[in-house]
Amino acid sequence: xDPDTAKPKRTFRIATADRVSRPAAAVGCxxxxxLVLLPTFAGRNLIQDLIFLFYMLAxxxxxxxxxxxxxxxxxxxxAFVGLGGYVLFALTLVGGLNPLLAIPVAGIVSAAFAxxxxxxxxxxxxxxxxxxxxVVAEVYRLGFAQVKALGGGTGTSLTPSVTSSMPGIEWIKxxxxxxxxxxxxIASYWLALALVVGTLAFVYLLLRSRQGLxxxxxxxxxxxxxxxxxxxxxxxxAVYVATAAxxxxxxxxxxxQKARISPDAxxxxxxxxxxxxxxxxxxxIGTIEGPIIGAVVFYLMQRYLADFGxxxxxxxxxxxxxxxxFAPRGLWGLLAGRYxxxxxxxxxxxxxxxxxxxxxxxx
Amino acid sequence: MTGLLDAIIQGILLGGLxxxxxxxxxxxxxxxxxxxxxxxDLIVLAAFVILxxxxxxxxxxxxxxxxAAPILFAIGxxxxxxxxxxxxxxxxxxxxxxxxxxxxxxxxxxxxxxSADSRRLRxxxxxxxxxxxxxxxxxxVVPLLTLASAIAVIVALNFIFYxxxxxxxxxxxxxxxxxxxxxxxxxxxxxxxxxxIAFVVIAIAALYLGLRANFDPxxxxxxxxxxxxxxxxxxxxxxxxxxxxxxxxxxxxxVGAHIxxxxxxxxxxxxxxxxLVLRPRGLFPRAVD
Numbered sequence: 001x002d003p004d005t006a007k008p009k010r011t012f013r014i015a016t017a018d019r020v021s022r023p024a025a026a027v028g029c030x031x032x033x034x035l036v037l038l039p040t041f042a043g044r045n046l047i048q049d050l051i052f053l054f055y056m057l058a059x060x061x062x063x064x065x066x067x068x069x070x071x072x073x074x075x076x077x078x079a080f081v082g083l084g085g086y087v088l089f090a091l092t093l094v095g096g097l098n099p100l101l102a103i104p105v106a107g108i109v110s111a112a113f114a115x116x117x118x119x120x121x122x123x124x125x126x127x128x129x130x131x132x133x134x135v136v137a138e139v140y141r142l143g144f145a146q147v148k149a150l151g152g153g154t155g156t157s158l159t160p161s162v163t164s165s166m167p168g169i170e171w172i173k174x175x176x177x178x179x180x181x182x183x184x185x186i187a188s189y190w191l192a193l194a195l196v197v198g199t200l201a202f203v204y205l206l207l208r209s210r211q212g213l214x215x216x217x218x219x220x221x222x223x224x225x226x227x228x229x230x231x232x233x234x235x236x237x238a239v240y241v242a243t244a245a246x247x248x249x250x251x252x253x254x255x256x257q258k259a260r261i262s263p264d265a266x267x268x269x270x271x272x273x274x275x276x277x278x279x280x281x282x283x284x285i286g287t288i289e290g291p292i293i294g295a296v297v298f299y300l301m302q303r304y305l306a307d308f309g310x311x312x313x314x315x316x317x318x319x320x321x322x323x324x325x326f327a328p329r330g331l332w333g334l335l336a337g338r339y340x341x342x343x344x345x346x347x348x349x350x351x352x353x354x355x356x357x358x359x360x361x362x363x
Numbered sequence: 364m365t366g367l368l369d370a371i372i373q374g375i376l377l378g379g380l381x382x383x384x385x386x387x388x389x390x391x392x393x394x395x396x397x398x399x400x401x402x403x404d405l406i407v408l409a410a411f412v413i414l415x416x417x418x419x420x421x422x423x424x425x426x427x428x429x430x431a432a433p434i435l436f437a438i439g440x441x442x443x444x445x446x447x448x449x450x451x452x453x454x455x456x457x458x459x460x461x462x463x464x465x466x467x468x469x470x471x472x473x474x475x476x477x478s479a480d481s482r483r484l485r486x487x488x489x490x491x492x493x494x495x496x497x498x499x500x501x502x503x504v505v506p507l508l509t510l511a512s513a514i515a516v517i518v519a520l521n522f523i524f525y526x527x528x529x530x531x532x533x534x535x536x537x538x539x540x541x542x543x544x545x546x547x548x549x550x551x552x553x554x555x556x557x558x559x560i561a562f563v564v565i566a567i568a569a570l571y572l573g574l575r576a577n578f579d580p581x582x583x584x585x586x587x588x589x590x591x592x593x594x595x596x597x598x599x600x601x602x603x604x605x606x607x608x609x610x611x612x613x614x615x616x617x618v619g620a621h622i623x624x625x626x627x628x629x630x631x632x633x634x635x636x637x638x639l640v641l642r643p644r645g646l647f648p649r650a651v652d
Contacts (some may be wrong), residue, residue, distance in 0.1 A: 017391035073459055075400070120636055123643040124595070126455045127398030131591045132639070138380055138588060142629040269584065274467060281460055317467035324460045327451055 012352040016208070016345040024343040035193055039186040040176060047189045051257060052191035053299045058199045058250045059272065060279040060291035062243040065203055068286035069215040070239040071125070071222060076133025079117070079140045080110045082242045082266035083276055084251025086144050089261050092162045094149060099166050103252045110248025114241045122237070134269065135166075141267035155262025163259050176361050179223070188257045195253060199246055200344075207346040211235060216346070219286055270313075278320045284330025288344040293332050364500050367621060372502060374617035378509030378593075378610030380575065383568035384586050385593035386516055387561040389605045392594070394557040395443075395451060396534045397458055401466040403587030405562070408469050411416035411477055414484060424484040428570045432563050439562030444555040451554075466583065473580035486522055490590050509571040513609070516564055517602040533557055541619070585628075592635040598645025607647055611638075624649030 023261040039047060059077070067073045084106040101208050117136055118269040124132040143152040164180060214235055217225035226232050251272075255261050265271070275298065283294025305312045327334055335341060383404060391397045399405075409452035412435065446587050450457035465604040492504040532553045535543040544550055572578055572586070576641065589612060597608025619630025 012616070067456070071455075073455060075459075075463070120639055123639055127459055128591075128595065130459055131588065132396065132595075134584075135588055135592065135635060138585075139629065139632045141634070142632070146629075220430065270467075274463065275458065277463065281456075285456070310474045313471040314468050314475075317464040317471075321446075321461050321464040321468075324457050324464075325446075328454075357428065 014348050015351050016119040016348055021343065021345045028343070032197065036190075037171075039189060044182050044185060047185050049299070049303065051185070051189050051192045052302075052331040053256050053295055054189075056275065056279060056298065057248050057291060058192075058196045059247060059276045059293055061196075061199045061282075061288070062246050062250070063252055063273075063276045064280045064285060064288075064291050065206070065215075065239060066243045068280065068290075069207070069219045070236050071218055072236055072240060073130045075130045075269065075273055076121075076135075076137035076279075077243075077247055078267045078271070078277065079133070079137035080114065080247035081142060081251035081254065081272040082137075082144065082263070083110050083113055084248030085254075085255030085261050085266045086147075086150060087248070088252035088255055089156065089158065090160065093156070093178075099162060099256050100191075100288070103249050106247035106252035107245040110251075111241050111245035112246030113262055116230055117244075122233075122240075122279070130335060133344055137267055137269065140183050141263045143265070151262070155265070156259065157261075158256070158259040162255070166256075171302065172306050185257075188253070191253055192257075195250060197287055199250075200288070202242075202246070205342050205354055207288070207344075212346060213348070215239070237292040275316075278316055280330075282323050284332030284336075286329075287332055287350040288346070289336070289342070290330050290332040294330065295332065367618070370502050370617045370621035371614060372496070373502060374614035375509050375615070376502060376506035376608050377617060378606075378613030379506070379513040380568070380571050380595045380609070380611050382606040382609030383509065383564065383571060384590035385515065385597070385605045385632045386513070386520065386602060387564040387568065387607050388587075388590045389594050389599075389602060390520065390557060390561045390564065393600065394537050395554045396464075396537075397447060397451065400459060400462040400582075400587065401469060402462075402565075402590055403585065404466045404469040404473075404583030405565050406569050406572060406586050407578055407580060407583040408473060409562070410484070410573040411473055411482070411580075413566070413573060414482055414570055417484065424570055424574060428566055431568050433609045435562040439565075440555045440559035441583060443558035444551060447558070448551050448554055450601055450630055470580050470583060477580065478560070479581070481577035481579045482573070483577050484544065486574055488581040490491055490574060494614050505574050509575065512567055512571065512605060517606055519539075520560075520564075520602055522585050530552070542576075543623065577592040589631070592631065595645055596635060596638045598648030600649035604647035604649065605643060608645065609645070 010303065035050075038050070059081070063077055065078075087106040088099065088102045091097040091100050091105060099103070113251070121129055121132040121136060141206050144150065150156050153235055159169065163184060166184070168189050169183045170187050172178065176183070176186065178186070207215065214225065214230040217228065217230055218232060218235065220295045222232060251266070255266065279294035279298045281294070282297055283292065284290025301312070301316065305315065308315075323330060329337070384403075386403050387406075388399060391399050391402075409431070412429045412431050413424055416422065416431050417424050420427070420430070422430070429608045446461065447458065489504055493501040494504065504544030521567035522530075532543070532548050535546065535548060536550055536553050536601045540550065543553075592606035593612050594605055595608070596611050597606070611634065616627045616631040619633075620627035622630075622634065631646055
């Protein structure tokens with residue numbers, strides 16, 4: 001008997017989408033459309049709140065890529081938020097550049113700073129890397145406090161001519177019939193939305209790519225990934241520099257919106273790293289969905305509890321500790337584990353069909 | 364020239380304080396591989412505990428440390444036993460995140476209880492007493508005591524580590540956790556004891572922090588960075604290396620401040636980064652990490 005005819009032939013395909021991902025993508029498109037059109041009917045307070053939500057989410061996605069996937073737990077991402085902000089101020093106030101152009105330049109400058117920084121901090125491993133990045137952020141803070149042209153230790157403000165020179169402001173004013181400050185907010189809102197969608201798209205496409213597969217392997221077990229031929233160091237370096245560039249652009253946008261910068265605020269570990277870590281961990285580290293949930297939870301807490309000041313921060317710290325101890329995969333991990341959900345399918349699943357020889361059920 | 368010589372002497376003495384900050388961190392890392400992001404805040408917390416004891420009982424800060432030490436040992440023991448032991452494992456994130464959360468809780472808890480005002484430990488005449496070294500150079504008694512205490516703490520820790528049974532347990536768990544457990548060591552208890560001892564070191568560090576300068580609830584993170592830098596400059600695995608690291612950091616800061624007062628902290632950080640580039644394993648490494 002010919003063994004080939006007796007054995008069922010196995011056909012398989014690699015799939016990423018599951019039953020909810022397509023409806024989720026459709027809902028996502030509708031949400032995006034509503035968010036784009038929001039300024040035509042929403043009030044200014046909501047617009048400002050959403051700008052805050054967007055940039056915290058974008059920062060959380062960057063930190064998640066760094067810590068959740070590449071295993072680079074940084075406590076020093078405020079270095080690049082502040083750097084991006086300061087580059088924007090320098091280029092627009094001293095260099096006279098248009099703020100819209102200054103944002104991508106801030107990203108390039110951040111990447112250029114990240115490369116030598118990485119050469120130093122990559123000498124430290126694991127938890128020591130974390131504190132090393134914090135030291136570097138302090139060096140940036142103390143360094144910018146010495147730059148007298150940008151206000152030294154007390155900081156400086158953007159002039160109204162800079163903040164109003166953003167292209168499109170006049171257009172928004174006539175189109176939506178609003179005053180200049182509101183038009184500025186709307187322009188910042190669209191920029192923040194574009195940046196957060198861009199960050200999400202970048203992270204998603206990266207994780208779907210070949211490099212993303214390597215990153216997922218590093219997240220799951222670094223030694224095993226290395227033994228399968230993943231070039232750990234260069235992937236980590238690339239992720240560090242890329243997230244620095246994105247974080248720098250987000251920082252530039254944040255300080256364009258704030259219009260006032262000082263070293264202590266721009267390089268604040270609480271604002272730009274602690275909050276971001278809590279968003280990622282409470283939502284669920286190592287997933288794209290987690291930081292989105294975390295950012296919404298954080299926004300609601302910030303909105304309704306921030307008036308309690310120190311108590312609010314104590315609560316946030318306690319919540320972070322409890323999640324880490326009892327639900328280390330975060331809120332999204334709890335949901336996804338129970339209902340088997342993925343909104344951003346990045347995991348490759350093997351679908352097999354046992355079929356008789358010659359007959360394939362693959363469609 | 365006298366100015367520079369003075370800066371060097373002050374830097375060595377300041378290094379004693381940084382060595383005290385760093386020894387606790389070094390102990391935690393050495394025994395349980397724990398990098399404690401709340402270390403600086405714990406030092407500040409201990410300073411407030413000492414302050415509260417001096418105010419409530421009307422005793423001298425030195426006496427208050429003796430009274431506070433058992434309390435702090437118990438807090439450290441409990442913290443490790445109930446919370447931190449649960450976070451230790453292959454994954455790096457839980458201990459980092461939990462201690463980061465603790466740092467925020469301690470800072471804001473102190474802010475609620477003691478307000479943001481700067482405080483200081485008062486100890487009468489000894490605060491301003493100084494010893495003349497000839498010429499124009501005089502050194503304060505408190506800085507001298509700080510360095511002497513750092514040396515005494517290191518001698519005591521080395522005695523515990525190399526001459527007692529609990530020290531043997533510390534070294535065993537540090538070398539190989541699994542084998543240590545097979546030999547009947549209760550790891551949770553060993554780690555909790557190590558944290559208790561680290562808290563006593565933290566109390567001593569807090570005493571000199573409070574005697575030498577003002578403190579308030581927000582200064583913890585900077586002390587963590589100094590402690591960390593001293594540990595890395597000195598090299599992992601040796602308390603004497605940590606002392607050397609503290610002194611190098613202190614020297615970098617005071618010599619930097621001698622050149623330009625605004626450069627004090629920055630030059631300390633830069634010295635750390637230079638050591639990291641030239642000698643990534645520190646100047647006097649012993650442990651292989």
